[in-house]
Amino acid sequence: MVLNDNISVLQHLRSSSHPGHILVIDPDDQTPEMAAKRSIACVLAGTRCILVGGSTAVDGTPVHDTVVAIQESLELCKWNATQDSEASEDDWNIPVLLFPAGARALSPAADGITFMTLMNSRNLQFVMGEQVLGGTIVQKMNIEPIPMGYIVFAPGGKVGEVGEADLILPDQKERCVNYVAAAECFGFPLIYLEAGSGASSPVPPEMISAAKKVAPNSMIVVGGGMHNGKLAQQSVNAGADWIVTGNLTEEFDDAAELEKVMREYIQTMRS
Ligand code: 1GP
Numbered sequence: 054m055v056l057n058d059n060i061s062v063l064q065h066l067r068s069s070s071h072p073g074h075i076l077v078i079d080p081d082d083q084t085p086e087m088a089a090k091r092s093i094a095c096v097l098a099g100t101r102c103i104l105v106g107g108s109t110a111v112d113g114t115p116v117h118d119t120v121v122a123i124q125e126s127l128e129l130c131k132w133n134a135t136q137d138s139e140a141s142e143d144d145w146n147i148p149v150l151l152f153p154a155g156a157r158a159l160s161p162a163a164d165g166i167t168f169m170t171l172m173n174s175r176n177l178q179f180v181m182g183e184q185v186l187g188g189t190i191v192q193k194m195n196i197e198p199i200p201m202g203y204i205v206f207a208p209g210g211k212v213g214e215v216g217e218a219d220l221i222l223p224d225q226k227e228r229c230v231n232y233v234a235a236a237e238c239f240g241f242p243l244i245y246l247e248a249g250s251g252a253s254s255p256v257p258p259e260m261i262s263a264a265k266k267v268a269p270n271s272m273i274v275v276g277g278g279m280h281n282g283k284l285a286q287q288s289v290n291a292g293a294d295w296i297v298t299g300n301l302t303e304e305f306d307d308a309a310e311l312e313k314v315m316r317e318y319i320q321t322m323r324s
Contacts, residue, residue: 062148062165062197063242066272069101072289074319076100077152077276077299078123079107079250080115085122087306092123093130094308096147098315104167104297105160106152107250108212116151117160123149124162150199154215156187165197167243172204172232176217201243201274202236204229206256210249210277221260229260230267237268244268246293248277251300255279258291265292282321289322296322 060068076095078088092103105120131145151159151166159166168191171179191198205218206229213220221229229246236244246256246264255278265273275288276297285296298318305311 089122089126094311099319104152161194168198169201252278261291282318285322
């Protein structure tokens with residue numbers, strides 16, 4: 054699967070300027086129309102990738118409808134850009150990736166999928182079970198798998214609970230390093246350090262910097278509880294390549310207001 058004529062999703066992620074911003078859309082929390090509206094506002098603010106999924110979205114239908122709505126809106130913006138000499142079409146080549154809870158929450162309308170293993174789950178189903186069910190489906194759907202090591206930190210939230218994660222606690226830096234080093238040895242291009250959506254505290258910066266040190270070839274993705282640009286900036290300073298935001302964007306139904314908030318967020322994150 055290619056994003057445009059010759060760029061794969063992974064190439065897009067690698068060649069985007071870092072730190073970059075990723076929006077996560079939970080189809081359980083919003084209509085496809087609202088998801089599309091929020092996605093466009095965030096892309097205008099500087100978001101360079103959109104993930105669709107959540108820890109409870111197990112049925113494919115809301116996921117598929119949401120992916121289709123986002124793709125249609127991006128296509129429309131891209132077409133508009135071709136009519137405007139000052140706008141760039143490329144700015145609208147934004148990958149829409151599945152961020153699935155399991156093998157059923159998939160859609161062929163996506164550009165790719167974070168093909169992940171929840172490395173610190175106690176349940177093998179999340180480490181390798183869903184993946185064995187989903188691999189064939191992903192190949193048939195012809196969506197690009199982006200291999201990802203997914204590691205859940207305290208407090209962990211819903212994903213920690215549903216994914217039965219043996220959470221990494223704030224004083225367990227060595228465990229963090231061991232998981233991340235293993236992820237690097239597997240060759241995962243993405244390693245996602247997750248504190249859980251809406252977490253009261255994000256992944257500690259010292260964990261991120263320790264992770265970055267042992268995984269120089271991977272992109273470090275950090276998400277969960279970064280509800281302002283300052284928190285995102287701390288993660289970036291510690292070594293995060295990508296910052297993921299979900300909850301915050303759901304506070305805004307007005308596109309112009311969301312664009313303004315996210316523009317400031319991304320600017321602060323990069324400053
Ligand atoms: C969830 O890490 C993401 O998987 C985003 O977290 O909703 O707290 O921004 P928030």
